Amino acid sequence: MDLSQLTDRINSALATLQYGQQPVALYEPIRYIMALGGKRIRPLLTLLGAHIFTDDLEPALKPALATEVFHNFTLLHDDLMDQAPLRRGKATVHEKWNPNVAILSGDVMLVRAYELFLGVQAELLAYVLGRFSQTAAEVCEGQQWDMNFETETDVSIQQYLDMIRLKTAVLLGFALELGALLGGASRADADHLRQFGVGIGVAFQLRDDLLDVYGDAATFGKRVGGDIVSDKKTYLLLMAQAQATNTQRAVLGQHIGQPVIDPEAKVQAIRAIYNELEIRPQTEALINEYFLDALQHLERVAAPESRKKPLHQLALQLLEREQ
């Protein structure tokens, strides 16, 4: 399993998808956002999940694309809700066209995502679509919690972990479960792969929180400290708020929810508190916990180690771990 060959295969298949022609304002934004690229992690997970159980990946290809179309649908609507100007360095759909086009193109993308499942064998289709629908609703729930948290002052660490699980991790879990089911896995094995994917997904999001504060600006791809400047309630901030001394709490209070005069000074002040409280090693420990728990689910899947190895490797890559 060469991951870059598999990604090429996914991108070739994505390039052949027909979303529709007329009206242009409905379908052009779909082609636009799908062409912005990305790592295509979700279809990759589906194909790797299938490959554990079968060498014939063809039946899994279109449903694999469904997870990518769905993911991009959520990006399109989330960018509108978050009023984000850019996506992968290009104008977002609501900026390039307008908000109504973003709403309606997104709606059609969700329909097209469902259509991509319809070639699934009849005896699996209802189960697969039931799992997909539950996942899709959970992703919406995660986005709603995320928006709620922006204005809530009292977000618990457990609430935050639940939010990132719903918003990000469950779709990674479903992508793997889908591949397993299409590859002929038992439902028990498919569920272990799902739980593996959910665990990796939460760990991945926690690592993203960490990189925002401690990442190398050159390789991170986003402005370091962006979460801090915007008062985003990340795992790091919630942990710091929970563990702060009175002095540290006063410093946090001077910055959080206040107008930002000097962003760099704000980032330095908050990062200093994170350092004093050892938030970084605590976060790394939690990432490790999720990772090891996820691996246990992968181990329980009834398949030879050699078939599971590419997935293990991808998880390591996603978390940028050596082993």
Next chain:
Amino acid sequence: MDLSQLTDRINSALATLQYGQQPVALYEPIRYIMALGGKRIRPLLTLLGAHIFTDDLEPALKPALATEVFHNFTLLHDDLMDQAPLRRGKATVHEKWNPNVAILSGDVMLVRAYELFLGVQAELLAYVLGRFSQTAAEVCEGQQWDMNFETETDVSIQQYLDMIRLKTAVLLGFALELGALLGGASRADADHLRQFGVGIGVAFQLRDDLLDVYGDAATFGKRVGGDIVSDKKTYLLLMAQAQATNTQRAVLGQHIGQPVIDPEAKVQAIRAIYNELEIRPQTEALINEYFLDALQHLERVAAPESRKKPLHQLALQLLEREQ
């Protein structure tokens, strides 16, 4: 087939639907819009379509509700796009909550609509969902055309008829086709019922255009002349523009696209031109044409007349015809 009993059965079933609990801001708007009421025409069509072929309507009930949930999803997103303040006399979701809540609650409604199909027997499911998905995409296309037409100066009558077919009629057609398929009809019969529904749907929308100008304010339920005041490119206006003399064209030009100083005077002036051009009888003739064409499709359905009669009656009711 007592239509009001059938509607009661639909409303009882709708009342038991569970959309989800948390976060409240995601699910409460769904319960809100579904409780605003309405004639429940689409599920009624599904059950009447099924009843042509079977006495057991139970398997058709949940899929019938799917068409109603989908319809309300389109209302929710359309109201946001159109910035409509009211729906059935109550605040729209984006007004009562906010635009982001309207986007995300709508998204989950589309997911829940798909879920309501998942009990359909395995050998029919992919076909039914393929037809539903095509219909759903067409409804979005219709809404996009409708929005495009607001700023286009040169909309043809054929383009307008295509738009109302997509935005309104195809879903009525699908609701009937769905019922037929679930009742055990052949695909040919199901398709005749679909075409019957599409024809009735276009006729129904044309009648709505007519009522806006010639309706009785007391029974119409909307302000008479609303389309005229807002320059909506209805069938009546497009016909008048196509047939106007130079003098009439000048009067139209004084009103269309101009600031409205005296709405009542505008309605009277445009209605006078409609009267001079005999737009009303021309529109009635086209409605009749769609109605008779639709009836031909109903006649071709291979079932006893007695089974088709309730559907025929409902179509007459919808078009408020004596026979």
